[in-house]
Amino acid sequence: MLYTLLCYNKEDVVWSWSKEEDDAVMSRLNVVHEKLVKEGKLGPALRLLPTTTATTLRAPDMVIDGPFAETKEQLLGFYVIDVPDLDAALAIARELSAANPTSVYEIRPVALYVPEARPNAPKDRVKAY
Amino acid sequence: MNQVIHDPAWIDSTLTAARPQAVSALLRYFRDMDTAEEAYQEACLRALKNWPRNGPPRDPVAWLILVGRNATLDGTRRRNRDVALPPDEMISDLTDAEAPLVERLDASHYRDDVLRLLFICCHPELPATQQVALALRIVSGLSVAQIARAFLVSDAAMEQRITRAKARIAKADVPFETPGPIERSERLAAVAAMIYLLFNEGYTAGNDPARASLCDEAIRLARLLLRMFQTEPETMGLTALMLLQQSRLPARFDSEGEVILLEDQDRVLWNAKLINEGVALLDKAMRHNRPGPYQVQAAIAATHARAAHFVETDWAGIDALYAALERMQPSPVITLNRAVVTAKLHGPEAGLTMIAPLEKALSGYFHYFGTRGAFLLQLGRTGEARADFDRAIALAGTPAQAAHIRRHLDRLIQDAG
Numbered sequence: 001m002l003y004t005l006l007c008y009n010k011e012d013v014v015w016s017w018s019k020e021e022d023d024a025v026m027s028r029l030n031v032v033h034e035k036l037v038k039e040g041k042l043g044p045a046l047r048l049l050p051t052t053t054a055t056t057l058r059a060p061d062m063v064i065d066g067p068f069a070e071t072k073e074q075l076l077g078f079y080v081i082d083v084p085d086l087d088a089a090l091a092i093a094r095e096l097s098a099a100n101p102t103s104v105y106e107i108r109p110v111a112l113y114v115p116e117a118r119p120n121a122p123k124d125r126v127k128a129y
Numbered sequence: 130m131n132q133v134i135h136d137p138a139w140i141d142s143t144l145t146a147a148r149p150q151a152v153s154a155l156l157r158y159f160r161d162m163d164t165a166e167e168a169y170q171e172a173c174l175r176a177l178k179n180w181p182r183n184g185p186p187r188d189p190v191a192w193l194i195l196v197g198r199n200a201t202l203d204g205t206r207r208r209n210r211d212v213a214l215p216p217d218e219m220i221s222d223l224t225d226a227e228a229p230l231v232e233r234l235d236a237s238h239y240r241d242d243v244l245r246l247l248f249i250c251c252h253p254e255l256p257a258t259q260q261v262a263l264a265l266r267i268v269s270g271l272s273v274a275q276i277a278r279a280f281l282v283s284d285a286a287m288e289q290r291i292t293r294a295k296a297r298i299a300k301a302d303v304p305f306e307t308p309g310p311i312e313r314s315e316r317l318a319a320v321a322a323m324i325y326l327l328f329n330e331g332y333t334a335g336n337d338p339a340r341a342s343l344c345d346e347a348i349r350l351a352r353l354l355l356r357m358f359q360t361e362p363e364t365m366g367l368t369a370l371m372l373l374q375q376s377r378l379p380a381r382f383d384s385e386g387e388v389i390l391l392e393d394q395d396r397v398l399w400n401a402k403l404i405n406e407g408v409a410l411l412d413k414a415m416r417h418n419r420p421g422p423y424q425v426q427a428a429i430a431a432t433h434a435r436a437a438h439f440v441e442t443d444w445a446g447i448d449a450l451y452a453a454l455e456r457m458q459p460s461p462v463i464t465l466n467r468a469v470v471t472a473k474l475h476g477p478e479a480g481l482t483m484i485a486p487l488e489k490a491l492s493g494y495f496h497y498f499g500t501r502g503a504f505l506l507q508l509g510r511t512g513e514a515r516a517d518f519d520r521a522i523a524l525a526g527t528p529a530q531a532a533h534i535r536r537h538l539d540r541l542i543q544d545a546g
Contacts, residue, residue, distance in 0.1 A: 012146040013139070015352050018345070021138050052355045052368070053409040055416075065413065066359040086412040109409040111402055 002043065006075065011051060037117040044080065047112035054108045055086060057093045059101040067106060076103075080110070140180055143189050144173050148270045149353060151193040153242035158198060162249075162267065162295055172197035190239075240357045241308065247354070248316045249303050251323035259294040261327045266291050269346050278339040279331075317358060321367050321423070324350050328371050333527060336382040344375050355410075365414035366424030372407035373430035376400040388533045392439040404434045425454045444473045461490040465500060477507040495524035499534055506541065515541055 017025070036042035051067035058064065079096070083089050086107065093105040148169065155165040172193040186192035250264035262280065265271045271279075277287035308316060324347050331343030351368040358364050380394035411427045429450045436442045451467035465484055472480030481504045484497070491497035502517030518538045525531035 010143070010146075012356075013142050016142050016146040016349055021142060024138075049406050049409055050352070052352065052359065052365075053406060053413065055413055063416070086409070086416065109405060111405065 007047075015050060033114060040117070040119045042114065042117040044116050045112075045114040046080065046110050049109040049111045051108070054106055055090070057090060057097055057105045057107065059097045059103075061094065063090060067108075080113075140177060143185070144176060144193075145270065147190045147193055149243045149246060149268050150190045150239050151197065152267065152270075153246035154190075154194045154239070155197050155201075156246060156249075157242055159201070162298070164201060166267065168197035168201040169193065171200040175200070241313075243353065243357060244308065244313065244316060244320070245303075247320040247323070247350075248308075249298055251319045252298055252301060252303065253319075254297055254301055255294050257323075257326055259290055259297075260323050261330060262287065262290050263294045263298075264323060264327065264350070265343075265346065268350065271346070275339070279334075279343055281340075317354075317361065317364070320354065321351075321364065324354070325367060325371070325423075328374075332374060336386045336529075341378070344371070344378070347371060348375060360417075362414040362417040362419050363421040363423050365410045366421060366427045369407040369410040369414065370423050370427035370430055372403045372410070373427060373434055376403035376407065376434065382529075386529065387536070388529050391433065396437065396439075399434065407431065408434065420453070420457075422454060422458045425450050425457065429454075442473075444470055448474055461487045462494070462496075465491065465494075465497060469500060472504060472507075477504040480504045481508070493524060495521045495526060495530060495534075497521075498524065499537075502534075502537065506537070511541060 014022075033042060033045065054065075054067040056064045056066065081089060081092055083092065089107045093107055097103065097105060151172065152165055152169045155168045156162060159165050159168065175196050176189075176193065180186070246268060247264065250267055251260045255263065258280070262276055265276045265279075266273065273288050273291065274284050276291075277284045280287065282290075327350070328344050328347035331341050331345075331347065334340030334343070348368070348371050351364070351371055355361075355364050355368050376399050377391075377394060379400060380396065380398040381389055383389055407427065408431050411424065411431055414424050414427075429447055432443050432447050432450070448467065448470045451463065451470055455463050455467060464487060468480040468483040471483055481501070484501060484504075487497065498517040498521035502514045502521060505511075505514035505517060515538065518534050518541070521534045522531050522538070525534060
């Protein structure tokens with residue numbers, strides 16, 4: 001079974017960390033990351049850029065600023081895509097939205113990407129569903 | 130959560146983050162800046178005592194406002210009129226002591242409070258240096274000593290500057306009612322200008338860490354503004370601009386603290402995280418199709434950030450952006466900057482022609498003579514170039530600027546010898 005850990009935090013506080021404070025947190029996290037890599041348990045991990053960089057697409061084609069703030073919908077999954085800019089990201093979100101019109105897509109740039117480190121990842125991925 | 134709260138750095142950054150909202154709400158309540166600040170200080174002291182013991186409150190801002198207000202109200206008459214408040218040691222233990230207050234402190238209220246606070250700091254009657262000093266003191270909560278160090282003046286002089294600014298504002302009778310949409314957008318522009326001023330104060334200061342931290346503070350304020358006005362493209366543009374400029378910090382100075390020109394900077398040292406955030410914000414701003422000077426300047430900075438090497442710089446794109454900026458905000462300084470780009474595209478003669486009419490307007494500006502000297506040098510007119518470099522040194526604002534021109538001059542003398 002694959003598990004997703006979603007990281008929630010007080011953004012006001014995180015973005016008022018000094019560089020030293022931020023580095024200290026990241027180095028504490030890196031100790032955990034390295035341990036998980038050694039144990040072959042770390043899947044892809046991401047740190048997102050702040051919610052102020054977020055854009056939301058709501059079907060049919062309503063693009064709004066800001067993070068996804070509606071509480072009616074719950075987070076049910078996420079994609080990671082590699083595109084040059086926001087317009088390209090929105091184009092993909094539109095395709096997904098067309099396929100799944102009741103869903104809402106928040107587009108958030110990624111600040112840190114740690115790739116899959118588990119040795120037998122592909123097999124597990126098939127098993128997961 | 131209990132484990133986190135024992136980390137004093139967490140409390141520290143929570144208090145820093147809560148400060149603008151808490152102080153501005155207290156200011157609205159007490160209508161006096163000094164009282165509001167003292168109330169906030171008192172609340173912080175109690176937080177430092179309480180939070181490690183009782184755990185963090187659900188809403189730190191509401192806790193600080195409530196405790197700050199509670200601690201400051203002294204006259205019995207006033208206290209009798211208000212609802213009795215629980216002792217603050219109890220607040221974190223009560224399941225939902227903050228809830229009624231939180232309900233009243235809705236987001237738009239906070240937003241107008243903070244905007245009012247920022248606006249008070251950039252009151253048009255205050256000179257720019259006092260605006261920045263006041264913002265650092267009131268909004269950021271830097272100590273007078275920290276601000277004095279950043280501005281290279283004595284503690285006493287800075288104390289006086291801030292006191293004078295406060296007195297001037299008290300006399301000007303700043304209105305406390307909620308600003309309407311038009312006022313709000315006017316204020317937003319004034320606040321944005323003040324934040325950029327603060328950033329430039331740090332940016333031009335060279336590599337002195339005390340002053341360079343002004344850049345971080347300006348970015349923190351811009352983030353705050355951006356969270357309040359999430360759909361304002363110019364606020365996105367301003368934040369993007371500062372993030373992109375700040376991303377170059379690790380490459381801007383050599384080990385002796387001298388300026389390294391953009392063309393000589395080691396781009397590997399540029400901070401990729403800041404660049405990504407800046408570019409993402411700019412991208413988002415441009416989708417609004419409401420361009421403004423900050424967005425255009427951010428776009429210029431982003432064009433540099435996108436080039437892996439100086440030789441790959443898209444000069445034609447930058448020239449077009451400068452032309453747009455000139456139309457939006459005509460100024461001799463912008464024309465001067467554009468001339469540098471034009472010279473890259475069409476040679477130094479074109480640059481020289483472009484800046485010739487600016488001499489009168491920019492006769493006190495060190496960059497004008499530095500730039501003209503560089504054009505003349507490229508054209509082989511070394512005697513005239515040397516005279517211009519001499520004038521630039523005389524007008525330089527910082528030792529780093531003077532040293533930078535002096536190196537040009539040294540090279541010139543070496544080549545001549």
